[in-house]
Amino acid sequence: MTSKNYLCKGIRDHIHRHMFLTILVSLALLVALPIHCITELDVAKGMVQIPEDSLNSVQEAFLGCLSSNSWVMVVVAGAAILYGLASFFYLYSGEKTDFYHSLPWKREVLFLVSLVSSLVSFLVPYLIATGITYLIGIFNGGNSTKVLPAMAIAIGVNVLYFLVFYAAAVLAVMLTGNLFTGVLGFAGIMSYGIIIKTAYSSLNSHFFDTLSVYSSGMQENFLSPFLAYRMMIYTGEEKILQYGVLYGAIVLVVLLALDLWLYKIRPSESYHKSIAFPKLEPVIKVVCVIPIALLAALFFSLGMRNHFVWLVAGTIVVALVLSAAFDFLYSLDIKSCIRPKISTGVILAVLALVIMGYRMDITGVDSFLPDKGKVQAMSVKFNSISERMAYPVNFYEKMGAVNNNQIWMKDFDAIYALAQIGVEYYADNKNEEADAFGLDTLVNVDLAYEMKSGKKVYRSYYLPETEEVLANIQKIYDNWEYREKIMPTYYADAEDIEFLYVTDALGRRMQLDVQRNELEILYKTYKNELEGMTFEEAAGERILGYLVAEQMERGNYGNTKQDYMFSWDLPIYEGFSETRAMLTELGNPIEDQIPAEEVLQIRLTTMDEMGNTAQEMILEKPEEIQRVLEHMTYEYCHYGVGSKILYDINVEIIWTDRFKETGQTMYLLDDGSLDDILQKLNID
8 A cells, every 4th residue: 555655646746747848738739639620620611511421521620630630749749758858857867866766666666657647647638638629529510420439549549659759758768878869869769760761772772773662651651650650640541540559559568668678777877978878889889870871972972973982982981970970979088989999890891791782783683583483473564655644533542553563464474575685685784874775765664573482573674675575565465464454444434434525636625515324335435445455556546636534533621621523534546436436426526637728837847955956847738738647646645665656856737727726745656658758857
């Protein structure tokens, strides 16, 4: 009973001692919750209500104030850090340390007192502020069935991460002997994972030309508790919440265990020392200097002509300077920081191994080509195809297969052949200057291997656009398993489309006046023709116009959601006879070409390396104008690989009606029949 009374008295005294901090946190919570909620609800009341929504704008705003409030996140993190530093700040003073450690309590009890009192000091004003916010929302008509579950989850997440940040701040105090190094220590604990990942990614990007890494953004958020906490605040998905809570709980247990263990063994005379445990000084120095020196040197060498020499020189200089800075921070003695240290030698040796290992590519990253028998499946993404397309909003929301390079194919012979060409071509040209690189027309290809071991490896190559490469691309593209999933029509059904428009050569956007069943028939007809088009047809046919599809979608604006129209273009190729026939029946025909009688002149120009006009030719003869118009195509949505478009020639139409303007950029699609005209521009 006596121990229990002492414990309660200790908690009460601790709360009273830090009452100024509790008042400060309480004021911050009142601003972040009730006051912020009042302003958000006032704005939401002026928004247009959407009848079919499950929640109106006021309810959406109120829900956001309770669940995804960034102001609360800032207050929670700040309060945890302040309570953590304040609770054990006495360890930075010799007299106070002697006083607390002379009390008839074990250090476990002292630690528990500080933990419980800090949690109570934060939790009480936080719950009060949340309760006031809840009442404000109820009285303003913001209540809904989602409010209480969201509020309960938010309270749990905020309390969990308050304890995580508190434990991290305490760990920084336990490891250091003064406030300056304590703050640095906390910053290091929170950011070390990010620093290591950034250094690793920067080295890969600097030394490896074929490496491409695909990972979900969620994994990146677990490099730091701050990132994980932010992810949970801004994302309400159940799976992410589960991962975030599990991560937070594991980190909390580890940090609290370290805090308690270090507190029990921490020497009382550690105050005023930079590091409380001298044996950790070289360890901290080594693990901090290596990644920071690499990052600083990589940044310093950017833009330098001889990257590697400057990288090596920068790494050595930064490593020596940082090593001296750490030694001075430890001893506050200039002579000590310039003496050779074993830890400095270890740092330089590790840096040398890392840089030379990357330089020599000892792991074979750029030459990676696994044995075919070890590969389960492969995927490929042609940026000059998929990035030329316009996709519906569903594609971006779902982060579709094309964007994530996840169209896995069991029949991957053609993809593997491209990988072989990529490895060989890179080996032959890796020493070339970036702007020369063989002077070939290059195709950017992203490849992925799914090994039978379960590992996934990603590579990116620039391949010469040879007949062999195009033949393999054609095999892949004409495989329905692949082509289906790169088509924009795969990501939207007719039922998803609200309106259809047609655009012509003048850029006019005309809405189709059709019934719902006619719209669906037209879209399905177009879908069949687009998805049935082969690679050879896509490369050789002209684009005559576009269908523009509009979808009604929802977007987040602050803490509310509003509707908006999302549109995307679908190219109409000259071979789409059924689609064009339907458009003609509906009164919006897509003609084979611009009428020659409407054109006064056609101006063909070529540009030099500086972007200035190199050569110019004006066509005025009706027969020449007619021939050129028969080969004109829209460039937008036309594939870049295997394309017969003459990108070196700019085409400008001068209309008979001087008030007309060409709607979109158009180019010539060469089939060899314009050679006599193009020879005048010295175009092969």
